[in-house]
Amino acid sequence: MATTTTTSTVSPGPARPLDDRVPKNSLTTNRGGFWFVLPFLVVYALFTIIPVLYGLGMSFFDVSLAGKPAQFVGVDNYAELLGDSQVWRTLGHTLLFTVMSTIPLVVVALGMALLVQSGVRGQWLWRFSFFAPFLLPVATVVLIWQWLFQNDLGFINNTLAQWGLPTVGWLTDPNVALLSTVIITVWWTVGFNFLLYLSALQAIPESIYEAAAIDGAGPFRRLVSMTLPLLSRTTGLVVILQVLASLKVFDQIYILWAGGTGGPEGAAAPILQYVYDSGFVNYRLGYASAISYFFFLLIIAVSLGQLWLTNRRSANRKGQ
Structure with a gap:
């Protein structure tokens, strides 16, 4: 007796509209996320956005801590700072410190990681x-x-004297004051760059070095031809972070020479110290705000310049 098998085909129903596939509570979920973010936005606005905008407006006024009424002066504060020799002198100290500190903070950190x-x-x-x-x-x-x-009584000068070498006025010689600050900063902050380099080194596959060793590449050749190129992105990041951090130097110089003198004859005074002195010593808050925003524009220009160089180098490597 033959058995007949019947296969039934179930036709799919009509496709649901896209709106029906979207969860009904998606809008509610987005609103819930907004309420979670709202406390941060409020705090950020109160302590960052509003003070920044208030300081920008203050830079166009003659504002004093002495209590006299504020007077609108337009761009007079900016015109004055362009002719203020102290602004350019402290800015020069800041730029020189940045160059002197960035190089060892990159090289020493790399050596420590290696x-x-x-x-x-x-x-x-x-x-x-x-x-x-x-x-x-x-x-x-x-x-x-x-x-x-x-x-x-210092350890360094006592050691130099024992070795028959001349001692150095680390804190009293205007020609050495900035170098003293660089030494302190390098010893203090190089550990962060060291961790960045060490993480990057550990991410390089060991098989690359094994293949190079088989081809006869020695340790120096592997360092120059393989390790340093592979660390180029990390080096770019370290340089950018270090330049921005060095441009904002203030704390160690202000505390090292108590009273905020900026070293002997002000030889190490950075521009941020001049901002502090203008606002809280000379009571010229408007002028101090103008100097701050002038320096802020300089930092933005340096950051954009570094970003452009980094992107250009990356594009050149891809083109090769």
Whole structure:
């Protein structure tokens, strides 16, 4: 007896409109996310956006802490700062400090990362030693180095004297004041750049070095031809972050020379200290705001210039 099998075909129903597929509570979900973000937006507006806009408006007024009424002066504050020799002098100190500190903070950090990555014994101790100073507050760092830099009782000058070398007026010689600040800053902040480089080195596959070793490349050739090019993005990031941080130098210089003198004869005074002195020592808040926004525009220009160079180098590498 033959068996007949019947296959029934179920036709799909009509496609639902796209609006029906969207969850009904999507709008409610977006509103819920907005309420979560709202506290941050309120705090950010109160402590960042509003003060920035208020300071920008203040730069067009003659505002004094002495209590006299504010007077609108237009762009007079900006015109005055362009002819103020102290503005350009402190700006020169800031730019020189940036150059002097950025180079060792990149080179030393890279060397420290290569040392740890090379497999030297006691890696945990090296990592802790290199990064620990970065965790110290600026006041502690300055107090340590004030003792080290003392002319008569300081450890560094005593060591130089024992070796028969001339001592240095680290805190009293105008020609050395900026260098002293650079030494303190490098010792204090190099640990952060060290971690960035170490993370980048650990992300490089070991197979690349093994293949290069098979081809006969020695350690120096692998460093120059492989490691440094592979770290180019990290180096660009470190340089950008360090330049921006060095341009904003203030704390260590202000505390190192108590009273905010900026070193002997003001030889290390940065532009941010002049902003502080103009606003809170000379009571000229409007003029201090104008200097701040002038310096802010300079930082933006430097940042855009660095970003353009980084993008151009990346485009050239892709083109090759």
